[in-house]
Amino acid sequence: MANKYEIIKKSILDKILRGTYQKDQQLPTESDMMSDFSVSRYTVRRAISDLENEKFVYRVQGGGSFVADWSVTKKFEDAPKVIGILSTHVASYIFPAIIDGADQVLSENGFSLVLANTHNDPVRERTALTNLMGQNLGGLIIEPTQSALDTTNIDLYQKLDQMNIPMVFINAAYNNFEGTKLVSDDKLAFDRATNYLIKRGHKKIVGVFQVSDSQGVHRMAGYLKAYQDHPNILPYCTPIMYKSDEVNDALRAISELLAKKPEQRPTAIIAYNDQLAIRTIDLIHDVGLKVPEDISVIGFDDFQLSQYLSPRLTTMTHAKEDMGKDAAQLLLQKIKHHKTNSVVYSSKLIERESVRDIG
Template sequence: MANKYEIVKKDILEKILSGEYDKNQQLPTESEMMTAFSVSRYTVRRAISDLENEKYVYRVQGGGSFVADWSAAKKNEEIPKVIGILSTHVASYIFPAIIDGADQVLSENGFSLILANTHNDPKRERTALTNLMSQNLGGLIIEPTQSAIDTPNIDLYQQIAQLNIPMVFINASYNNFEGTTLVSDDKNAIYQVTEYLIKRGHKRITGVFQVSDVQGIHRLNGFLQSYQNHPNILPESSSIMYKSDEVNEALQNMRELLVKNPDQRPTAIIAYNDQLAIRIVDLIHEVGLKVPQDISVIGFDDFQLSQYLSPRLTTVSHAKEKMGQDAARLLLQKIKHHKVESIVYHSQLIERESVSDIS
């Protein structure tokens, strides 16, 4: 739990960064802040002192505290040897591999890391960005949060850009903020996966895609594009779309499909990622069916555990560690003011044991 002075500091800092408090604007008095936050004078003074040390605030003797020209001060500082990585998650699934790849390159060049995660929640992203901006960073590697929508934190990203803090984005990008990106070819990858299943005789394929993130929308579009090339079986396709906090609802919808008669349930399922595919395989077993004898399953990302399932999961590759390495390299180039280009990784189908032919 944050200390009281940290709560006061965070609130004032966010108002400064968002522009609610303008340059040279006087801050509320100590007494006003004591009342607003229900804290002591010492707590207010400690928060203001921190902000003054970080060049966001200046004091006038006998006249109160004011918003400093903090953006100019930050621009004139020597480039710090600290890089922030902001991801939807940092400790699970494929993210440790991405972070490790970035750390390999950054540590070799004398940089250290600060990690933060958003759990794919824009409010948590705002808090994390605010905290990172107070750390005096040399650059940022960012995985967008709920990238299918315009970021509500555009004001903070604009402030970061104004501070000349280099940024690169991994896995996705925001429609309302341009930047250097490193992404998989999600649409084409799932298009090829769907074509692969159709060639193996599957007609009733269900795609299950998280549409909070632009990756999921691209994958959904690849799935639909493949079926549009096969209009004779288009009516037999189905899709389940869910937001990042609706995974359980998506699995319930999946269960309802699985318990239908054999001539109505899907013969194959394409999952948004391996994490979801693993849960779908468990669900198939729970309802008394087998993979791939009854239903074939394909994931995405080549998660490490996927090859140890029974049966081993057919999936699509993800650059992971290389993406992290490349993101760090591009960021270092941007720090040196070199021109860089975005990267699209071409994913490959990894055939294992979770797909069978339909005779």
């Protein structure tokens, strides 16, 4: 639980970053804040002191506290050596490899990392951005939150831009904010993966996609394109869509399909990522079916555990560590005021044992 002074500090900082409190505007008095937050004068002064040290606030002797011209103040400070990484997850799945790749490059160049986790929640993203903006950052590597939607935190990204804090985006980008990005060619990857199944005799292929992220939208587009290129089997096209916080709904929909008669259920399932593919394989086993004898499964990301499953999972590669390294290199170029270009990675199919030919 946050300390009381941290709650006051966050509340004031958020209003400064939003523009509710403008440059040179006087903040509420210590007495008002003591009343509003039910805290002591010492607690209020500690919060204001932190904001003053971070150049967001200045004091006038006998006149109170005021909002500093913080964007200008920070712009002319010595170049900071701290880089923030804002990700939907930081400790699981493919994200440690991305972060490790970035850290290798940044640490070699004398930078340290600060990590923040949004859990793909815009409210948490706002909190994380606010906290990061309160630090003396040299730049940001950002994985967008619910990237299929316009960011509700556009005001903070615009403030970061005004502060001249360099940013690069990984895995996706926001439609309503321009920036250098490093992404996989998700549409082409899923077009290839779906065609791979079709060439092996599969018609009834279920595609399962997290559509709150642009990666999922593009992957579904690739799946649909493959079917559109084979109009004779188009009626068998069965996409399942879910939001990031509704994965259990998607798993229930898969379970319902698995419960159908053999002639009605799918012969293959292509999953948004390996994490979902692994859970799908568990569902298949739970109902007494086998992979790939009864149902073939393909994932995406080449997650480390995928090659240790039984059967080993057929999947598409994700750049992971290279993406982290390249994101760090691009950010360093931006810090040096060099021109940068976005990067698109191709994915390769890794054939393992979770797909079989059917007649």
